[in-house]
Amino acid sequence: MNHRSTFVCSIVAFTVLLIISCDKFEPEAPADDSLLDGPVNGLTYEQNRQFLAGDIAFNDEIFTPATGLGPIFVATSCGSCHAGDGKGTPFTTLVRFGQTDSTGNKYLHLGGPQLQNRAIPGFQTEAIPQGASSSKFTPPANTGLGFLELVSDEDILAISDPDDRNGDGISGVPSYGYLPEFITPNSNALVKNGKYIHRFGKKAAAYNLLHQTVNAYNQDIGITSTFTPHDVYSGHTIDPEVSDKTVRDVVFYLQTLKAPIPRSKGNGNFETGKALFTQINCSGCHTPQLQTGYSPVSALSNKTIYPFTDMLLHDMGAELDDGYTEGFAKTSEWRTPPLWGLGLSPNSQGGQYFLMHDGRAKSIEEAIMMHGGEANQSKDKFKQLKESEKSAIIQFLKSL
């Protein structure tokens, strides 16, 4: 074999080897339990396609003035506020203002309920009107929302305790509200004086994920749809800037995001922390286990889930009372946020924690210590624990 043949054979052999083995030189996927995004297992091909369409609309579709952004807005895309489908940061925190009680928002004519603190070039941003109370809301994680949507009203009512009959100091109440015209209530929904149980948002003022999604398009990005046709800047109805299909795809995406996978393996304090969590009655509001009802998406239907929320409103005390509310909640009442995925929050919050409704807590322990009102007894019990026991609870929470 001459030099030329040797050279050619070497190149061919190397090329074949490279083509066969090239994927071995690429980064491995992060462990499934280290990510919040990704679909639930068991979607059909058709459902996977809709999930992908929603994923693109949620994470990749960036709005510009040409496609309807603003002119006043908070973010340019859904994904801007929910990096990796996790919690947001102060950069993406929004401000709501103008409502102090159940009689409604008195500042709708002055831009309420949401402050659009950014504007496209050539426009001025909104300002909070003088005299209006306000509250900052840090974007929540999206993960597992489809499961929470499927918890029946009956189950939510069953764990509510408005009169604190069990005497534990906790009196969770469901958030009732009227439905916008575009919402069709679930077939098993419970109605009380024309009002339905709402479950999404810091004040549980959104009925379901469609309600939440179209409000976010409108109030966060300044995008109108057939569901919310009013432009946030002018207040006039304008042509839809996002299609119904895209909205439905995004809703489906949010519904079929997987629930966070607990990371208890190798965590020696998991069982201790879990037991202490129940012992000091954190579980009085952060209900560990719930059940989903029927869904045409079999991957979501009739599943046992571990979100650590009761989806009820609780009085959290004066320290967390910003003097602002939504729906029929009192200003001191907040819906129990799910704790699943809590340990992964820094992965979407720039490597640190921004917890509680406005991101004021920079660690889990700090967040616990900010609990008040109905959570006072649990907080006091937590304070009395030994450092090792506190640490076990925090490690347990980080593993959820």
Add this chain to the structure above:
Amino acid sequence: MNKIITVFVCIFWMTLPLQAQIDPSLLKDPTAHSKKDLLNMDAIYDRPFVTNKKAPVSLGGYVEANWQHIGTDGISDGHQLQFRRMTLFVASSISKRIKFLSEIEFEPADKEIAIEFAAVDMEFNELFNLRGGMIINPIGAFNQNHDGPKWEFTDRPISSVAMLPATWSNAGFGIYGKKYNKNWMIGYEIYASSGFDNSIIENTENKTFLPAAKKNTERFEELPSGTPLYTTKVAIRHSKIGEIGLSYMGGIYNKWQDDGLVIDEKRSIHVFALDFNTTLPKTNTFITTECAWVNVDVPKTYSEQFGNKQFGGFLDIVQPVVKRTIAGWKDAVINIAVRMEYVDWNKGQFIDTGSNIGDHLWSIMPAVSFRPNSQSVLRLNYRIQKQTDVLGNPPSNTAGFNFGLSTYF
């Protein structure tokens, strides 16, 4: 499609005289000069052309095709076979001191046919030449010196194409000149051209992104701001030390008035670039680097997602390791090379937290290239890249192989 057919028919027509010749010696490469006599600004004309005495034009071009298999965080699109681009050059010496050159690029993936350069040069003096038409703005070195066969890497530098907008060409006029003195050479270029628009901060990249302005083809007829983009470059070369270039590009970028009415404040952009290249005499190691600083006046009421300061650059080191007859190719060269890149699309801190804004990337890319001759290259690259989002969350990891060929024709 009709445009493609039209262009091919024109090219076919122009090449008829060449096809009529059967003696290949009639086609000659006119680029028989020393590279040491050239600056980066000469890259536009430093290309192999074929010509014959009967034809009014010289022709040239290059082609690039690649295979790649790249993955990010465990997700890969698998094997990708890509025809990146084919570029045609047509040059003509209208008279001894007037010449014309055009560069037409076909990028089928983008369904794009773009005229990247089409300008007339008139020489008055070696220090004073007039250029007008569609010019390539001399910001940094890569923008003017972007031909695929010249590089050992299949991908163009990220800072050049995703921070700076290479290849960035505009309608414009300018002057340039060069002066030699023994081992020293100095050159300058000054242009007024069309330029950027609002899209650099109103785009689907969700960041301040200068290349977004390339989509606005109206810039070849209308300046959104009504004021020119000024680009200037000064380069100095010592034949034994290397070449250093300093360049600036700036002006008002936004449409601030419409139909006589003021609709926004005037907002400016300023880009500074520094480039350097040299060949180490003992080892014949070729080093080329470029870095750039971008300052954009972004409205304070706009999102911090869109940065007002950017920085990026790259460093290429190319080491020839074998130069001899290989597989029958005389003076073939095998190089090993590496490219290091960094881009920060949003320098600064968040107002609310004071923490650093992310949105940056670094990449290192070892490479092996085989050059059967100086005009053709086969290259194998392996990219390792980390990219951080605007919030500074854990970076996405990308890695994978590229193999490509590129050649002048």
